Amino acid sequence: MNLMTTGLDFFYVEVDFFDSDLMVILESKYGCKAALLAIKLISKVYSENYFYRWGEDELILFTHKLGVDYTVEYVKEVVEALVSRGFFDKGCYEEQGILTSAAIQLHYFEASQRRKCVQVERAHLLIDIKKYKNLSVKGESPHVDIKPENVDIPPAQPQPNAENAYIPEQMKRNEMEMKASSSKSSSEGTPGGVMNEEEILSSVPRDGVERNTEGLLLALDGLHIPVADRPKLVKLGNWGAIGHPIWKAIYEVNNSGGRITQPAKFIYARLMKKRAG
Numbered sequence: 001m002n003l004m005t006t007g008l009d010f011f012y013v014e015v016d017f018f019d020s021d022l023m024v025i026l027e028s029k030y031g032c033k034a035a036l037l038a039i040k041l042i043s044k045v046y047s048e049n050y051f052y053r054w055g056e057d058e059l060i061l062f063t064h065k066l067g068v069d070y071t072v073e074y075v076k077e078v079v080e081a082l083v084s085r086g087f088f089d090k091g092c093y094e095e096q097g098i099l100t101s102a103a104i105q106l107h108y109f110e111a112s113q114r115r116k117c118v119q120v121e122r123a124h125l126l127i128d129i130k131k132y133k134n135l136s137v138k139g140e141s142p143h144v145d146i147k148p149e150n151v152d153i154p155p156a157q158p159q160p161n162a163e164n165a166y167i168p169e170q171m172k173r174n175e176m177e178m179k180a181s182s183s184k185s186s187s188e189g190t191p192g193g194v195m196n197e198e199e200i201l202s203s204v205p206r207d208g209v210e211r212n213t214e215g216l217l218l219a220l221d222g223l224h225i226p227v228a229d230r231p232k233l234v235k236l237g238n239w240g241a242i243g244h245p246i247w248k249a250i251y252e253v254n255n256s257g258g259r260i261t262q263p264a265k266f267i268y269a270r271l272m273k274k275r276a277g
Contacts, residue, residue, distance in 0.1 A: 006118075007047040008111050013039065014251060022085055022255050026078070033069060034078050038087065040066065041079070041099065050108035051092070051100035051124050054079070086257030089126055102126040102222050103254045109135065110215055127222045131214060195231040204239045216240030219250050229264040236271045245274045 017023060018035050026034040044062065045052040052058070063075045083093045089101050105125070109132050112118050119136050120129065129135050195203070197217055204213050216237060220230050237246030249270040253263045260266050 006049045008108065011042065011046045011107060011111070013042075014248065016248070020252075020255070022087060025085075026081060030074070030078050030081070034081075037066075037070070037075065037078050038082060041082070041088075042104070045099055045104060046108065050105045050120070051098040053097060054093070054099045055097055084257065086255050092124060092126070096123060098124060100124060100126065101254065103251065106215065106219060106222070110212075128218065131218060200231055200234055200239075209238070210242045211238070211240045212242060213240040216246065223250065223253055223263045225264045225267075229268075233264065233267055233271075236268070236275075246271060 014020075017039075023035040023038065026038065041052075041062075059076055059079075060072060063070050063072045066075070079088075079099070082088050083090050087101065088099045092098050092100050105127050109118070109127075109129065113132065113134060115134055117136055118132075118134055119138050122137050122140065200217065201213055204211060213234070216234060216239070217230065220233060225233065233246070234240070238244050240246070246267065249267040252270075253260050253266060
């Protein structure tokens with residue numbers, strides 16, 4: 001019997017969730033109960049894991065528990081509308097039959113960091129998980145470096161470790177790009193050069209403001225924000241201060257269904273507009 005708890009006890013919802021463009025569109029097309037259905041779906045996901053398997057049986061059972069105000073056809077239509085608009089990841093829904101999103105996974109892994117071990121499925125992941133030391137990818141064993149006796153390994157050849165084994169190839173390239181840009185800036189002495197992740201974290205103000213700078217960097221990385229643009233956005237976002245408008249802008253990008261093709265410019269414009277107002 002598996003006694004390991006995988007669900008969350010609670011999750012946060014943005015204060016303007018029901019006023020977001022997506023929910024307004026959803027309610028105008030499917031009625032007021034559509035937004036409530038979206039909340040119930042998120043709650044179901046978090047009560048299970050960072051994803052929820054969604055098939056014919058799950059659809060019927062989920063609808064039955066909602067009561068007489070909902071029908072299977074209605075729930076199915078609203079779910080497909082949420083998928084088509086990016087609320088849930090379309091690829092995971094169509095190819096794997098699960099409900100999840102990058103935003104859901106980010107919140108789940110942040111909330112479950114105190115757990116000793118959390119198992120994840122490689123195929124379901126939409127974000128980079130290298131910062132979460134308590135995650136274990138199913139079917140993958142952490143790499144252990146073993147140096148055979150009487151064999152010298154040249155120090156110039158770095159050995160892979162368990163952390164790097166969990167980083168998707170795209171994230172590896174992003175990290176290498178960040179380090180290369182930082183190294184070039186330092187050697188040339190370019191004012192305002194690109195800061196790497198460690199430099200950004202070390203520059204966080206010590207003013208008592210509650211922040212999640214690491215989470216912000218992870219979110220920007222998940223949106224494939226160019227490395228050169230991240231320090232500027234981090235500073236404009238007050239290093240990820242809790243409640244800062246940058247989190248809403250990131251939420252809008254994640255839920256745009258791919259309509260926002262230049263997330264860096266979008267987030268920058270949102271923050272500058274907020275500052276001007």
